[in-house]
Amino acid sequence: MKCAQGEKFSDGKLQRFGNIELSPSAGILNYGQGLFEGLKAYKTEDGNILMFRPEENGERLSLGAERMCMPSPSVEQFVKAVKETVLANERWIPPPGKGSLYIRPLLMGSGSVLGLAPAPEYTFLIYVSPVGNYYKEGLSPINLIIETEMHRATPGGTGGVKTIGNYAAVLKAQSAAKAKGYSDVLYLDSIEKKYLEEVSSCNVFVVKGNVISTPAIKGTILPGITRKSIIDVAHSLGFQAEERRVTVDELLNADEVFVTGTAVVLSPVGSITYFGKRVSYGSSGVGVVTQQLYSALTRLQMGLEEDNMNWTVKLK
Numbered sequence: 001m002k003c004a005q006g007e008k009f010s011d012g013k014l015q016r017f018g019n020i021e022l023s024p025s026a027g028i029l030n031y032g033q034g035l036f037e038g039l040k041a042y043k044t045e046d047g048n049i050l051m052f053r054p055e056e057n058g059e060r061l062s063l064g065a066e067r068m069c070m071p072s073p074s075v076e077q078f079v080k081a082v083k084e085t086v087l088a089n090e091r092w093i094p095p096p097g098k099g100s101l102y103i104r105p106l107l108m109g110s111g112s113v114l115g116l117a118p119a120p121e122y123t124f125l126i127y128v129s130p131v132g133n134y135y136k137e138g139l140s141p142i143n144l145i146i147e148t149e150m151h152r153a154t155p156g157g158t159g160g161v162k163t164i165g166n167y168a169a170v171l172k173a174q175s176a177a178k179a180k181g182y183s184d185v186l187y188l189d190s191i192e193k194k195y196l197e198e199v200s201s202c203n204v205f206v207v208k209g210n211v212i213s214t215p216a217i218k219g220t221i222l223p224g225i226t227r228k229s230i231i232d233v234a235h236s237l238g239f240q241a242e243e244r245r246v247t248v249d250e251l252l253n254a255d256e257v258f259v260t261g262t263a264v265v266l267s268p269v270g271s272i273t274y275f276g277k278r279v280s281y282g283s284s285g286v287g288v289v290t291q292q293l294y295s296a297l298t299r300l301q302m303g304l305e306e307d308n309m310n311w312t313v314k315l316k
């Protein structure tokens with residue numbers, strides 16, 4: 001789909017995956033005017049295809065587009081385009097329980113712009129790929145390191161929207177962490193450097209007793225759809241779920257820690273390293289609360305449980 005600045009997107013068409021043509025002076029290449037989304041589609045035992053809250057991704061894209069001075073497809077157009085793309089690629093969806101189809105919608109300033117300004121034309125496209133587990137450990141615990149020098153986002157910046165530059169900003173810390181054997185990096189707030197923000201591509205939760213806490217959304221962390229869903233699932237299972245400022249101290253003294261995101265789903269954290277000191281959680285793998293929340297969410301997402309929340313969308 002294409003559209004000029006100030007106009008509305010009209011519905012697009014399916015085309016074979018391949019390279020696209022862009023001017024060297026395209027807005028996305030020069031000034032990073034790009035936003036993306038990430039969703040998954042699952043095959044069910046009865047031959048259907050399930051998606052999880054796709055309208056939430058459409059809404060997040062629209063909000064992000066506003067921040068990035070871009071037009072965006074309507075939520076209805078977004079969901080329709082995602083469904084059509086998934087159905088056209090049904091043969092690539094792994095069998096039930098063997099993975100999912102990852103869906104990547106991408107909105108960009110494709111028009112040519114030399115001086116710093118929003119691009120005059122925009123392109124919205126969607127591509128897909130079958131995926132297995134994001135972290136090679138699967139549901140076994142991951143090991144994080146707290147980044148104390150570099151920040152993912154600053155107040156007033158673009159940390160709260162899914163713009164491409166946020167991901168370029170984490171590559172250095174993430175690569176260094178991976179080279180040292182960590183699974184990923186946990187970021188702190190850029191002012192006081194004592195409150196948790198999020199991981200490179202997922203949100204973080206801290207469990208203490210019956211209370212599950214996660215950093216509040218305040219513009220520097222991405223409002224994750226899995227995060228929002230886990231808060232509701234936690235409530236429905238009788239936990240107290242809090243969105244607030246969470247300190248490093250609380251993290252280091254937690255009973256369990258886990259991360260959430262479309263790609264990672266819900267992954268337990270086995271250890272956190274902070275200024276060279278390593279704190280481990282639980283001696284025997286996955287914590288009970290983490291396991292309970294993981295089962296509740298994934299059973300719902302894969303259609304193994306009745307969807308009382310009305311979150312899953314059937315494509316057939």
Ligand code: PMP
Binds near residue numbers: 260
């Ligand atoms: N934070 C960041 C920085 C992310 O890239 C993602 C993945 N979209 C998330 C959190 C989790 O968001 P969601 O649950 O919507 O996938």
